[in-house]
Amino acid sequence: MKIALFDGIVETHVASSLERALVAAGHQVLNTGKVGHGYKFATGRSQLHTLSNALDTVVDFQPDVIFVFRPASLPSPLLERAKRTGARMVAWLSDDPVLWDLSYGPVVDSYDIVLHCGTARVLDFYESMFGRPTGINFPFWTDQTAFPYVYGSQPRESDAMFLGNVHDEVRRTRYFDLGSLSSSIRIHGNVGRDYFNIAGGFLDSDAEVVDAGARAGLAVNIPQYFRDHQGLETWFDGLDKLGFFQYPSRVIQYAAMGLPIISVVPDSDDLASFPEIVCVDSIAQLDSAIQSVLASPSLQDLSKATHERFLRNYSAAARVMALESVLSDDSWKTLDSRERSLWFTQFDAVEAGREEAREAAVVESDNRREVIEVSQTVEPRCIGVLGVGFGRVTSTSSVTVRTLQALGHRVNVLDLSQYKSVLVPDPNNEYKFVINAVKFLEAVKERPDLLVVSNLDCGVTQAGREQLLEAGVRLAVIGVESAKGGKKLERLAGRVDYLGVLNPQVADGLKSDHFDSVEHLPHLVDRGFLKAIENVPVRGQQAVVAGKRRLHFSKQAAAFRDLADWPSTELFIEESPEEYKDLDMLAAALKSTVVVAPFDASVPGPLPSEVLPFALAAGSLVVVPRGVGPMNICEPGTASVSVREKGELALKLSRLASSPASTARILAAAEEVVTGPLNAERRLASMMEQIFAEPSGGKAIAGTVVDGQQDAGLVPEWHLGYEQKSLSLAHERIKGKGTDLVVTVDHRVTEDTAGLYQLVVSVEGAPAYVENLRMSPTSRHLRIRIPKTIKHPTVSFGIRTADKSVKPGPGFFPSATVSNVEWVGATEAVHSVSAVSTSPWGA
Structure with missing residues (x-):
């Protein structure tokens, strides 16, 4: 099956382990990763935009099943769109039943399959609300990749560990309960004020959890009781009667690592599906239980048995078996709530040959460092770097200069202290300062092919952008420090060939709005x-x-x-x-x-x-x-x-x-x-490729144009020269997505005409690309960005003189070929392409 995993929860290993197990079982999987947040249905424009883009990816995947980890991330319009794909819709309710009022209850009838996460009491509650069995118990899971067996592999740091937060009003009682123990304990989570000196440090990654687990004698679980939600937004009448979270994620992580587990629960029958867990009914009994378990001669056997139970019934492989079953067999609907709460235990991943115990992999250090190979570019460019901080070797400006030089480019340092005149107050009040193209071109001794603006808070007007293009100068802005997007940054993104943004969230937002010139470009090292x-x-x-x-x-x-x-x-x-x-x-x-x-x-x-x-x-x-x-x-x-x-x-x-x-x-x-990602040579080489020779993509157009019609099956090719100095290609804009034109342009010049003529590509008459035609390079792959505001774009190609003193003639004029035309971003068939010739020079 093709299964899409939509969104994720804080414990990202849950989705990633399920993905690995699904792939191992032979399924095709798309995992969007964690894209949403919060437990209420998304309403903000930015948040909805992000979720919609993630859903676009899912729709394009054409899945048979969409497994939703966070129902709040699919508010009604998005959920209906997902259902129109025809995929089976599966919802996993990981915070059952706490989010009943906020995002679970309202969507139960909208999903084909609902996977709960709770005891028979929780399943009874849903059945009473809907008058039918709504789903089966589908507890947390993980795999040995995320949490391998490591019990006792490091010197013991404490008698017991507790993995979880103890700092807020719902969980704070846990801190004082654990602090009252005479046994040594380490709490790993948000602790708040640590009166008893039992904080063991917040664990930021799965690997850090594994490191801590390897040093603990055993693990303690104090579940979150639903009665403690009274007075909070999650509270609803009757929540207190539904008990506690049966198997929170930490319990499954403990078991995967092989830690013996003691859980403080009033009724051990609630954990009957995991008989290896030692249950005590109060904190008062916890101390003696910890010491008894640690002193037991069968401690190692308990560790192995706990891990074995995990592999059989609580591994990602076991959950895949359960998911495959529930998608093909609805006999669970005839079961009572207790039977449905234990339904998952029938799937044994070890017996099925899908899981087996394995030791943790050990990372060996051989003190070798990977060598970053630097190959000089085949097309050296003249580049000007305008910025500040050149006297500091770690600055964006310095790293950029060293790197571009190492790549074989000719780099001119344009320290702002010596080029202050090129920044002027913005006449349009969009930015505080903008680059004055005329002053810049007058100030530089050598006109660059590319101007890189480094770590300066400034912009460029549309007129300035066009003046630079007309002079054959492309523009990159890097080291952008904006904390949020907005119209100002969008305008800048639309006027440059490349925009390198330091903040990943800002970059992601602009890219989701189809600003393809934008990349997250952090500080680099060369x-x-x-x-x-x-x-x-x-x-x-x-x-x-x-x-x-x-x-x-x-x-x-x-x-x-x-x-x-x-x-x-x-x-x-x-x-x-x-x-x-x-x-x-x-x-x-x-x-x-x-x-x-x-x-x-x-x-x-x-x-x-x-x-x-x-x-x-x-x-x-x-x-x-x-x-x-x-x-x-x-x-x-x-x-x-x-x-x-x-x-x-x-x-x-x-x-x-x-x-x-x-x-x-x-x-x-x-x-x-x-x-x-921090490799300056690779990142800036990629930037240069994107600016000067971005690979094509999208839908190819085949055919020769004759009087505006296409002859299917032939590759189109148009020629520019003295007798035909320009060419126009038109395309009808489709579905408001905007369409870019990707094209290959080859040219020929003689030594006498090299540098005297320019290739000019315009969109609706505004220059989008200008290049002085020299002996090399003779070919370029261009992506002409079409502003989304243009409904029916026309892209024109032309050859013109670089200087008004040049007098063109039939034997003193370059030629060019336009081919491999592709409209990128169109979501349906191209509607129109036409070639338009103009009169020759001097006519």
Whole structure:
């Protein structure tokens, strides 16, 4: 079957493990990932737009089944659209029954299959409300990829661990219950005020959970009781009578890791489907139960049995078996609520050969670093980089210059301090300052093929954009610090060839609005720094603090105070240390055991500082603050260590110090990020390709145009020369999506005419692409962006003189061929294409 997984929950391993198990079972799977948030139906324009775009992807996949992880992410219009695909609609109610009033109850009748997550009491409640059995119990799951068996593989840190939050009004009682124990315990979650010193640090990734699980004697579960929701938005009459969450996600994670589990529940019969869980009916009995289990000679057997139960009935593979069954057999409708609450236990993934126990993979560190190969471009360009910060080796401007030079381009540094005249107040009041194209062209000694504006808060008018294009200058703007989108940024995105945005959320929003010139471009690190790191013979053993301002370090995380008693070096950009002026000096400073990298709070977000990629590239263990802004480089807890609360930094680093495999995992992930999304050579080479030779895509048009008609089966090709100086291609705009034109243009010039003529491509008379025709390159693949406001776009191609003093003649004129025409973005057949010739020169 083709199965689409729509949206996700906070525990992203739930959807990803189901995807892996579905693929292993032979299904085709589309996983949108987590796209929504909240437990109420989406109503905001931006949120609906994001969800609609995700649904577009699902519709295009043409699934047989759409499995919805968060019903609130499909409000009625989107749900009806999903149903029109003809796919079976499946809803999983992971927070059953707490969201009954808010987003579950209203949609039960709208789905073909409802998968509940609760005891017989919960199923009885739904049956009483709808007068029929509404679904079966489908508890949480995961797999061994996310949570392998690790019990006892690390020195024990505590008698017990508790995975979950204890800081809010629903959960705060748990903290004091756990704090009353004489057994040692570590709480991993949001703790709030830690009166009993039992916080074990928030675990930011599945891998960190596994690391902590390997150090615990056993695991404790104190479920969330529905009675504690009284007075909250989730409360409804009768909720208190429905008990508690039967198997929260942490229980399944415990079991996957092989931790013996003790659960505090008033009635052990509610957990009869997991008999290996030790149940006590009160906190008063928990202490003695912990010590009894830990002292038992069969402790290791209990661990193995708990893991075996997970594999058989609570693994993603077992859930796939259950899903396949419920999609093909509705006999569950004849069962009573207790039978339906146990229905999932009939599916044994081990017996079916879909699961077997396996040990956790160990990451080996061989101290090798991937070499970033830099191949010089086959089409060197003249590039001007206009910006600030050229005296600082970590700045966007400096990294860009070094990288483009390494790629073989001729780069001119245009420091704003020497080119202030090119920025003028915006006459249209769209921006504070804009680039004055005329002044820019007069100021530069060499007219560039591309102007890169780096880390400047300025824009460009439409007239300025056209003047640059007419001069053969394309425009890229990078290092954009905007915290949100809006019309101002949209106008800029529509007037440049490339827009590199630091904030990933802003970039995603613009791309979802079909601004294809936009990319999330974080701060980067180049090969020059990696070479400098290789030349540093010894890694320093002290901590280094590296960021924009001292104030950011002081205020962003209480955990940073753990550094007070450690030997450390501080490198704050605002204090202009010498290390930021020289790559070799910076490499020697950052090649340390630990680098603490506070975010740049002077940038809205805040966002990681420009130093962070260099810290990661130095092979140091990098520490960043948690929760101060969107992390735009990698998932927290993977390539870096995230901290916030006091004591957390010391705890996490202590664990890593005793686990070479865990340290190696983080350093390997950091290297992957450095050689991937943070790799300046790869990212800027991709930018150049997008600007100058973007690959075609979309629907090809076949046929030769004769009097506006197509002769099917032939490849169209049009010629430009002295006798036909221009060509127009028209296309009827379809469904309001906007349509771009992708085309190949080849030209021929002689040595005598090279540089004297220009290829000009215009949309409705406004220049969209201008290039001086030289001996090389002779071919280019263009994507001409069509503004969405143009209903019936006409794209014109022409050859004109680059200078008014040039006198064209039949033997002194270049030729060009226009071919491989594709209209990109059209959702139906192309309606019209026409070639229009104009009079020759001098007529």
